[in-house]
Amino acid sequence: MTSAVVIGGGVSGLVAAWRLALLGCAVEVFEATDDFGGAVCPQLLGGKVIDAGAEAMGIARPSGLELFSELGLSDVVVYPRRTDARIATPQGLQKLPPGVLGVPASTDDPLVAALLNEEEIQRARAERDVTITSEMSVDDVVGGRLGSAVVQKIVDPVVMGVHAAASDELEFTTLFPGMDSLIEQEGSLVGAAAKMRGGLGPSGSAVASLRGGMNQLTARLVEACVEVGVKLNVNTPVGGLERLENCWRINVDMVGVSHADTVVVAVPPTVAAKLLATSAPHLAEQVAALRTTSVKVVHLLVHSPELDLQPTGPGLLVRRDRMDVAAKALTHSNAKWAWWEDLLSPHEHVLRLSYGRSHQFASNVTDGLTDEELLAKAENDARNLLGVRKRFYVRASTVTAWPGSLAFAAPGHSKKVAHIAESVQAIPGISLLSSPLAGNGLAGVVAFAQAEVSRIASTHQGEVP
Ligand SMILES: Cc1cc2nc3c(=O)[nH]c(=O)nc-3n(C[C@H](O)[C@H](O)[C@H](O)COP(=O)(O)OP(=O)(O)OC[C@H]3O[C@@H](n4cnc5c(N)ncnc54)[C@H](O)[C@@H]3O)c2cc1C
Structure with missing residues (x-):
């Protein structure tokens, strides 16, 4: 392998390049x-x-922290300063118990008791054995083991917040990689969740970011690419790809034709x-059969003294039966990330609301709304979720569709995915x-x-100059 073209300059493409x-x-x-970065970009x-x-x-x-370190970013790695995320229920806000994607690490935790009734807790404690197959949903496995209340009241809002689809629509083994063998090892799902959390601390703390935001990763990856001689082009959509006898021919709009012996296709599945x-x-x-879903993110810069005490910690996940709210999650960004403090005036706050639930829930989403209508909804959702009625002034806002x-x-x-991997490996x-x-x-x-870079490099061993 002596030459490679990477199609798509998101994080996948930049890391590979x-x-x-x-x-x-x-x-x-x-x-x-x-610009580069795809879904990891500034605004x-x-x-x-x-x-x-x-x-x-x-x-x-470990992949993320290792990459930060290799890129010389360790000094600017930050962790959430508040980890007490909430679930927004019809009765109000409850703290999210520590666990893995909502699966509690203990059924004796008082935070679990606050979300379930006595019968539901007893059902969760009497965990039933369920043999896991790759066709099973999160609901099948977690509901089968711990009871449907654990899914509806704790796991589903977290799964929906992260994946924009419901627990009964998503595959357990993809969302919880490695959990099936851990269940066998520990003898229970709750035990496996406790083991998986390991030293990760309270709920919501199993993430890191960079001072100034994740967009710093893209900026540094672009620099790192330049340092090692990668030729970077923007405004150059690739329109066609053709396999010739010994190489790939890449048709690039605005540029013409390029040839390379390796091509890395790092674009969404439809493309x-x-x-x-x-x-x-x-x-x-x-690849066309891979399914995706769409989300919208609204950011609000607000002036609100009532938020100075950060009433909902770093943010919250919204249960589906919370009918007065269309958002699926809200992050109070400056409560979560301390570096915001230097950038905000007194009583200023940054709120991030995400929208979009899979099609099954089209009735309570925001598909047909204009940006102005969505902004009005977001302001209303923020007030309802944060419990702020007065002194809440929106100073700036953005809507981004994904x-x-x-x-x-x-x-x-x-x-x-396994079949796709086999097909990819069969094509040189x-x-x-x-x-x-x-x-x-x-x-x-x-x-x-x-x-993937290791795999393609190993198939060309001895050819890299
Ligand atoms: C709103 C949102 C929030 C998220 N939040 C988180 C989070 O907090 N934590 C987390 O871990 N993950 C999060 N994710 C997921 C994560 O951001 C993505 O999984 C990841 O960024 C995907 O990177 P990618 O490079 O594979 O794809 P993308 O970021 O989609 O990049 C693909 C690139 O290909 C380019 N492209 C498309 N067509 C062509 C073409 N014909 N020719 C050339 N280029 C083309 C696109 O412009 C784009 O730059 C989030 C995703 C979204 C959308």
């Missing part, structure tokens, strides 16, 4: 938009830089399927990094990009 260049490969990146809110998309990285697996349609129709069909940008890992997803000189193949989190995306 950087690693390939470190191996001595000549690398060129083509990014369709006018202005009243003159302040915020994360328009991803704002944190999971640290349960990847179109690019692969001619050269790899079977793979294209498999169409088709989250993986929708329905039962059967992991089988689809290609890597496919569409994020649903890696899961929804940045830590997974980073680990997957790194693993």
Whole structure:
């Protein structure tokens, strides 16, 4: 492997480009938009830089912190200063018990007792054995083991907040990688959740970010790519891909044609399927069958003395039966990340509300709303969730739509992913990094990009100059 073209300059594409260049490969990146980062990008809110998309990285697996360290970012790694996230229920706010994606690490925790009635707690304590298969949903496994109340009242709001779909729509083994073997080892799901949390501390603390926001990761990756000679292009959408005898021909709008012996396709599945349609129709069909879901993020910069005491900690996840609220989650950004304090005037606060639940819940989402209508809803949701009636003035706001940008890992997803991996390996000189193949989190995306670079490098051993 001597040359590589990376299609897509999100985090997947940038990590792959950087690693390939470190191996001595000549690398060129083509990014369709006018900036790099994809879902990890900055945006202005009243003159302040915020994360328009991803704002944190999971640290349960080591890939994220390792990448920060390799990029020389360890000094600016930050952890949430408040970890007491809440669940918004019809009765009010309750603290989220420590656990893994809502699965409690103990059924004796008073925070669990505050969310369930006595019968529901007894049912959870009498955990039943359920044999896990890859076709089972989160609801099948967690509900089967601990009772449906644990799913509805604790797990579902967390799953919905992170994945924008419900527990009965999503595959257990994809959302909880490694949990099935841990259950066998520990003898129970609750024991496995306790083990998995390990030293990660209270709920909500299993993430890290960077001072100034996750967008700093993109900025540093771009610098790192430049340092190792990666040629970076923006405003260059790739429109076609063709396999020639010994290399790939890449048709780039505005630029013309490029050739490389390796191509890394790091774009969302719908785009990847179109690019692969001619050269790899079977793979294209498999990729087209990957499902995604869409979200919208609203940021509000507000002046509100009533929020100075940070009444909801770092933020909250909204239960579906909280009918007066359309948002699925709210983050009080300056309560969560201490670095905001230097940037805000007295009584100023940054609120981030996310919208979009899978199609099943189209009735309570915001699909048809204009940005103005969504902003009005967001202001109302924020007031309802935070319990602030007076002295709440919106100084600036943004709405960002993220169409088709989250993986929708329905039962059967992991089988689809395994088949796609087989198809990719059968085609010479290609890597496919569409994020649903890696899961929804940045830590997974980073680990997957790194693993793919190792795989393609190993198939070309001895050829890297
Ligand atoms: C709103 C939101 C919030 C999130 N929050 C978190 C979080 O807090 N923590 C976390 O771990 N994860 C989070 N995620 C998930 C995480 O951000 C993504 O999994 C990750 O950024 C995906 O990276 P990627 O490079 O694979 O894809 P993308 O970021 O989608 O990048 C793909 C790139 O390809 C480009 N492209 C598309 N078509 C073409 C073409 N034809 N030619 C060239 N380029 C093209 C796009 O412009 C884009 O830059 C969030 C995602 C969203 C949408």
